[in-house]
Amino acid sequence: MSLLDKIDKNRLPAHIAIIMDGNGRWAKARGLDRGEGHREGISAIRRVVDAASKASVRYLTLYAFSTENWSRPTEEVTGLMDLMVYAISRETPDLKKNGVRIRSIGDMSRLPEYARTALEECIRETAEGTGVTLVLALSYSSKWELATAAKKIAADAVKGVLQEKDIDEETLGNYLTTRGLPDPDLLIRTGGEQRISNFLLWQCAYAEFYFTGIFWPDFDEEALYEAILEYQGRERRYGKTSEQIKND
Ligand code: IPE
Ligand code: IPE
Numbered sequence: 001m002s003l004l005d006k007i008d009k010n011r012l013p014a015h016i017a018i019i020m021d022g023n024g025r026w027a028k029a030r031g032l033d034r035g036e037g038h039r040e041g042i043s044a045i046r047r048v049v050d051a052a053s054k055a056s057v058r059y060l061t062l063y064a065f066s067t068e069n070w071s072r073p074t075e076e077v078t079g080l081m082d083l084m085v086y087a088i089s090r091e092t093p094d095l096k097k098n099g100v101r102i103r104s105i106g107d108m109s110r111l112p113e114y115a116r117t118a119l120e121e122c123i124r125e126t127a128e129g130t131g132v133t134l135v136l137a138l139s140y141s142s143k144w145e146l147a148t149a150a151k152k153i154a155a156d157a158v159k160g161v162l163q164e165k166d167i168d169e170e171t172l173g174n175y176l177t178t179r180g181l182p183d184p185d186l187l188i189r190t191g192g193e194q195r196i197s198n199f200l201l202w203q204c205a206y207a208e209f210y211f212t213g214i215f216w217p218d219f220d221e222e223a224l225y226e227a228i229l230e231y232q233g234r235e236r237r238y239g240k241t242s243e244q245i246k247n248d
């Protein structure tokens with residue numbers, strides 16, 4: 001029985017978010033340049049998107065570049081942007097064919113114009129996709145997102161578009177870049193670190209966390225299915241007791 005067959009189709013995580021970490025260490029272990037690790041990381045993305053589609057996961061969010069990653073050496077940042085543009089342009093026809101719909105979250109204004117254009121084109125081209133929604137978190141951080149939301153809420157309150165009494169959790173959710181997406185059910189981090197690195201702090205309020213030492217370039221279909229199976233073995237209680245959950 002394959003791992004995919006072991007997955008209970010009635011209890012799938014609707015939304016999986018992944019912190020794709022370990023490209024640099026993967027390369028270093030092989031005496032290669034960090035850029036080689038990022039290049040291999042792109043192949044892993046292709047594998048994991050296919051695997052998620054096969055398992056009927058509806059939403060897959062990939063943390064590709066954080067606000068903090070802008071502080072890396074210029075050559076690495078430029079290399080990553082070039083790689084992203086190349087990969088996005090090359091993959092768009094296949095993504096379209098496979099019904100994958102691309103969306104992005106993050107501060108797109110910080111991306112170089114050529115990267116933003118390539119991304120916007122891919123989003124437009126794949127907008128009709130009815131399969132998995134692939135959310136690329138680029139130039140993203142949760143603190144940036146929450147501060148931006150607070151600013152917009154304040155501006156709308158001043159304009160009178162929004163009343164203080166109407167501001168609740170749903171309102172805040174609607175001011176985030178993830179507006180319209182369900183919260184992640186499962187958060188995976190590869191590469192061995194056990195931290196969240198400013199990713200989806202609000203949205204992961206009730207996500208199940210799964211950490212693996214596998215470096216991102218080695219992450220594959222089986223590794224994704226292992227994570228889903230582990231998720232399916234957990235009991236999500238949302239503050240209730242185990243007995244209440246069983247009787248629901
Ligand atoms: C993740 O791999 C990719 C990005 C953050 C862009 P890293 O580049 O962080 O790899 P390590 O953590 O140095 O191994
Ligand atoms: C997190 O990885 C960001 C991405 C995977 C894009 P980092 O490698 O930047 O995280 P820290 O800085 O080690 O926490």
Ligand code: MG
Nearest residue numbers: 021022023191
């Ligand atoms: Mg890292």
